[in-house]
Amino acid sequence: MTPPPDSLIGTIETALREPHPGRITIDREPDYLHDEHTLWSWLTTTDHKRIGILYLLSITAFFIVGAFAAGLIRLSLVVPNGQIFSNDTYNKLFTIHGVVMIWFFLIPSIPATFGNFIMPIMIGAKDVAFPRLNRTSWYIFVSASLFTLFTVVAGGVDTGWTFYAPFSTTFSNTWVVPALIGVIVVGFSSILTGLNFIVTIHTMRAPGMTWFRMPIFVWTMYAVSLIFLLATPVITMALILLVMERVFHIGVFDPALGGDPVLFEHLFWFYSHPAVYIMVLPGMGVISEIVPVFSQKRLFGYRFVAYASIGLASLTFFVWGHHMFVNGESETSALVFSVLSFAVAVPSAVKVYNWTATIYKGTLRLDTPMLYAMGYIGLFVVGGLTGLFLATLAIDEHVHDTYFVVAHFHYIMVGGTALAFLGGLHYWWPKFTGRLYPEAWGRLSAFLIFIGFNATFAPQFVLGYLGMPRRYHNYPPEFQLLNILSSSGSLVLALGYVFPMVYLGWSLRYGAKAPPNPWNAKGLEWTTASPPPKHNFETPPTVDFPPYDYRRRETRV
Amino acid sequence: MSAAAAQAPAGIAEVGIEREEHFTTDGQQVHAARFGMWCWLLTELLLFAGLFLCALIIRIMHPASVTATTTHLKFWIGATNTAVLIVSSFTMSGAIELSRIGWQRGTVRFMLATAALGTLFLVLKGYEYYQDFDEHMMPFLHGRRYALAQDPSTILFTDLYYVTTGLHGLHLTTGVSILLVMAWMASRPGFLQRHQNRIEIFGLYWHFIDLVWIIVFPVLYVLNR
Numbered sequence A: 001m002t003p004p005p006d007s008l009i010g011t012i013e014t015a016l017r018e019p020h021p022g023r024i025t026i027d028r029e030p031d032y033l034h035d036e037h038t039l040w041s042w043l044t045t046t047d048h049k050r051i052g053i054l055y056l057l058s059i060t061a062f063f064i065v066g067a068f069a070a071g072l073i074r075l076s077l078v079v080p081n082g083q084i085f086s087n088d089t090y091n092k093l094f095t096i097h098g099v100v101m102i103w104f105f106l107i108p109s110i111p112a113t114f115g116n117f118i119m120p121i122m123i124g125a126k127d128v129a130f131p132r133l134n135r136t137s138w139y140i141f142v143s144a145s146l147f148t149l150f151t152v153v154a155g156g157v158d159t160g161w162t163f164y165a166p167f168s169t170t171f172s173n174t175w176v177v178p179a180l181i182g183v184i185v186v187g188f189s190s191i192l193t194g195l196n197f198i199v200t201i202h203t204m205r206a207p208g209m210t211w212f213r214m215p216i217f218v219w220t221m222y223a224v225s226l227i228f229l230l231a232t233p234v235i236t237m238a239l240i241l242l243v244m245e246r247v248f249h250i251g252v253f254d255p256a257l258g259g260d261p262v263l264f265e266h267l268f269w270f271y272s273h274p275a276v277y278i279m280v281l282p283g284m285g286v287i288s289e290i291v292p293v294f295s296q297k298r299l300f301g302y303r304f305v306a307y308a309s310i311g312l313a314s315l316t317f318f319v320w321g322h323h324m325f326v327n328g329e330s331e332t333s334a335l336v337f338s339v340l341s342f343a344v345a346v347p348s349a350v351k352v353y354n355w356t357a358t359i360y361k362g363t364l365r366l367d368t369p370m371l372y373a374m375g376y377i378g379l380f381v382v383g384g385l386t387g388l389f390l391a392t393l394a395i396d397e398h399v400h401d402t403y404f405v406v407a408h409f410h411y412i413m414v415g416g417t418a419l420a421f422l423g424g425l426h427y428w429w430p431k432f433t434g435r436l437y438p439e440a441w442g443r444l445s446a447f448l449i450f451i452g453f454n455a456t457f458a459p460q461f462v463l464g465y466l467g468m469p470r471r472y473h474n475y476p477p478e479f480q481l482l483n484i485l486s487s488s489g490s491l492v493l494a495l496g497y498v499f500p501m502v503y504l505g506w507s508l509r510y511g512a513k514a515p516p517n518p519w520n521a522k523g524l525e526w527t528t529a530s531p532p533p534k535h536n537f538e539t540p541p542t543v544d545f546p547p548y549d550y551r552r553r554e555t556r557v
Numbered sequence B: 001m002s003a004a005a006a007q008a009p010a011g012i013a014e015v016g017i018e019r020e021e022h023f024t025t026d027g028q029q030v031h032a033a034r035f036g037m038w039c040w041l042l043t044e045l046l047l048f049a050g051l052f053l054c055a056l057i058i059r060i061m062h063p064a065s066v067t068a069t070t071t072h073l074k075f076w077i078g079a080t081n082t083a084v085l086i087v088s089s090f091t092m093s094g095a096i097e098l099s100r101i102g103w104q105r106g107t108v109r110f111m112l113a114t115a116a117l118g119t120l121f122l123v124l125k126g127y128e129y130y131q132d133f134d135e136h137m138m139p140f141l142h143g144r145r146y147a148l149a150q151d152p153s154t155i156l157f158t159d160l161y162y163v164t165t166g167l168h169g170l171h172l173t174t175g176v177s178i179l180l181v182m183a184w185m186a187s188r189p190g191f192l193q194r195h196q197n198r199i200e201i202f203g204l205y206w207h208f209i210d211l212v213w214i215i216v217f218p219v220l221y222v223l224n225r
Ligand code: HEM
Pocket: A162, A276, A277, A279, A280, A322, A323, A341, A342, A344, A345, A348, A383, A384, A385, A386, A387, A388, A390, A391, A392, A396, A399, A400, A401, A405, A408, A409, A412, A413
């Protein structure tokens, strides 16, 4: 055996002595990733950036589980007579998919990851207001969601993510109670995150960071936190009563015992409609960051977009009844809820117009984050417009509880929120990790996702319109073609999701080093190093400039 | 420390807070902590609101049987408890005032008095539950006969009474425990220098528990009696 050449030993020795060669270590604080190395230091951290990364890892894991269940659902729907899985298994599958995707991926997705990591930096703070509470909320999230995951996978629950009474209280013979307890506890992690964000935004802004100098992302985090704080406790109570009902038969939702099942739906949607804005508002925030950067223009109508965020967060509390048009709601309230639902479209549309106007005559760069942002705008419009169809009483009568509704909310939640999540992930990736990802692969997977998504969900509008109900896996044979189309689209979509996981992982080690501001962006987060030092800024920033301070085109020439 | 010394200026401690490193000024930290508690109370208020809403809807749906049930609730125990909690809010405010001027011993005594009143509430509540048990008013006990009308909606309202008072009792028990721990910490030197504002923040929580009871009492015991 020949001894290794000296040069190699030399390299290893230097590497051992100095784990990050080439980094100037003399006058700089180490960045947050290299400050401490042990697993223990991660698990006990109070640094909002590390907590953001912990959330990122955990929700990605849940996303994979949820996506897996979705794959099995689509597999089952390839054949019309539901031979692939038993009815029970199918019911459990869509419950796993809904519970995991909604409660453990979409709701925490953007707020808990980017909100935690980026929002404090955007306002020039050293950390969130209550760092230890922040860590606690991650622990609550992880333990409760793992517990729930265990119950829905090992035991199985067949109520769907909506837990409607009386099925969930009286008829279902599955592990409903443990799943409910898990969901209740996870709610507290949302509440604590929301509380932390509101207090942070109120009290931790850097000198000069007035409310109207805050980036829109911060505004949307504020709006979302309001919903967390005001809506989550209501569903907590509703689910507690559901548990009591199953265990002690107290009967608040059981007509045989003097209760009313529709009351559960009211309480459920009083949270869950605002919850859909928990999912979509942060996406809007991310898009409002990406679009100005890649157009190199100020965000058009900044104040309107900020007000629209708060407007959405308030209006969203008054439209829950549109989920119950055909479930025992009086005609008068149906009418009122229908009109109010139309009103919600106004602030949503304000945002879409503002993004479009920002792009208009901008200096466009179609990098990966921008591709995602443009995809988002298109798909969100489709999702929002079909929302208006559904808010129309006569149409909803026909398509309620069909695949039309499924397509509607997937256009918003997957086409909207998930795209915004990926767009934001690519946009801030250099900031998170200090590395650049391979641009060509990024663009390729953005296209794959866009195409795969539309192939999966566009046929579902047609299916629903033709009358295919949701949550069944037996369907008339004439629907098979469209279902096969949808299932094959989901393969493309899945491929589009696998790519980023691979190349982003690859870039951690082999990606080029990122400069502090690779996009020529204007937010405070781009004025500090990539990755940021432990306390975010070398010197605490002072703000004396408006948000999105891109020079006008005329002055640049 | 002798009793005389406690009243003398010698018993007056310095008041302040210990700043955590991510805050720039003391004022910022104080503001953040107080504001955070307000946010938490808002959440709690909506939690209870869900319950009150259910109780009111049950009342609207079944006015007669609910009224029949409320007459069996122990009005005078509830009323006494309301008074007990209101007095405890006063002693809590006393503790806060004294902590502001740094009179450590007075602060601790007022905190202990508050905890004692809270405990008194729980004892009275326990006695009330005992009477309910005695009168066969516990429908969730399967082995035991239920004495009120067999109409399902009376059972429903009785159950809601337990859920609501139980949840409130849980909050109060938490409050008393925190209060006892904090009183113990406040009895040691240096607490007021470093953490005086924790007493103020806890005070908000205590008043909130009081407030919730002030809503619970009419919603369950008094309306339509
Ligand atoms: C322009 C605003 C919107 C309007 C007018 C609207 C309208 C509606 C209506 C009327 C329904 C009930 C359909 C039925 O069950 O018959 C519905 C369902 C749904 N929407 Fe929307 N929507 C809007 C935006 C959103 C957003 C932003 C999201 C999510 C991020 C969303 C997610 C959902 C979900 C998850 C359901 C189905 C829930 C279920 O039954 O499982 N919607 N929407």
